[in-house]
Amino acid sequence: MTDTIHPCPLCAYAASTRDGVYAHLLTSHRKSEISTVLLETRTSVVEPNPP
Ligand SMILES: [Zn+2]
Structure with a gap:
């Protein structure tokens, strides 16, 4: 396995x-590359400004 x-x-x-x-x-x-992807991932999941 x-x-x-x-x-x-x-x-x-x-x-x-x-x-x-x-x-x-x-x-x-x-x-920097890892940090950028991490931030983009986080910000795409969490929406701090709801419509
Ligand atoms: Zn890789």
Whole structure:
């Protein structure tokens, strides 16, 4: 039961372990890039200004 893959939230990369994705994020993506995606994701879910 080791068929689980852990996709990178920022690109098409996928690793067989969560640590693999973590290492990929640290080595292949910049902090600013990760922060931007994180903020965009959060702001798209939460709507602070209801109509
Ligand atoms: Zn990635």
